[in-house]
Amino acid sequence: MTDLSDRTIFITGSGGVLGSTYVRRMLEAGARVIATDLPGHRAEALQDTHGDHENFGFYELDVGIEDQVTKVFQRVLEDGWKPNVVLNNAAITGEMLMGAGKPFPDFADTSVEDFERTMRTNLTGAFMVARQMDRDIVGKWPCTLVNVASMYALNGAHHPIYDGMPFKNFSAYGVSKAGIHGLTVWLAGYWAGRQATVNTIAPGAVFNGHSEEFQRRVGELIMANRMAQPDEIADVMLFLSSAQAGYMTGQLVNVDGGFSAW
């Protein structure tokens, strides 16, 4: 099992399917975990589950609001945490943006507002968190950043698998996730020699109650012939967060059951 007892991990978007799995697994592996998310039911569930754990702290944070990013880092440091791992995990998907039950727009009808809202959270938010890490942590003690991309960052979406589904693959999502790896390689060189590393994890399709039909369609695109379980992504996220990944920087690690390999 990956040992994270020397890690203090700051996670954005911690209450989601993957974020909450990372929090649980990282606490189990001995890490101190600084969970952040938007206010709401996900944040409440996290605090209900882990609030009593001595290694757990929670802070409300909207990564798209510049002032909040600065202030939350400040509070975290004032509260005595010394984060040496930061996970840029928060993101909005097209599904989250449109809201349940609302029709999903075709590309031709995609509004600039929806495109920019997605970019604001997924890419500008990740930039602001990385910049705050640079201001407050890099150069003070060794640290690592993990940026979260997607199997649809450097590969195009297979649009036909979404035919008749209540959700589609949203253009700005893929664009933002390609940009995330741009941030990784840019920062890897910028932080070289300052004991700060940065890598990208690109998860594949994670099962979260999808219909049998969707699982079949996406499964056909994946060598493993199935969607991932959140813990299978967490296995690699824990490794990238650990001291054992210390000689890696500027890399993109696909955890996609072989989706990107054929």
Ligand SMILES: NC(=O)c1ccc[n+]([C@@H]2O[C@H](COP(=O)([O-])OP(=O)(O)OC[C@H]3O[C@@H](n4cnc5c(N)ncnc54)[C@H](O)[C@@H]3O)[C@@H](O)[C@H]2O)c1
């Ligand atoms: N689930 C998948 O299949 C999959 C695949 C590839 C990549 N990813 C990526 O993994 C990461 C986690 O995904 P997930 O499946 O847990 O998604 P999720 O939707 O379950 O969780 C996303 C979290 O981000 C938070 N969030 C949204 N906007 C925010 C903002 N402005 N500020 C702060 N937090 C905000 C949400 O509240 C939520 O808790 C995301 O970056 C996602 O793009 C997921």
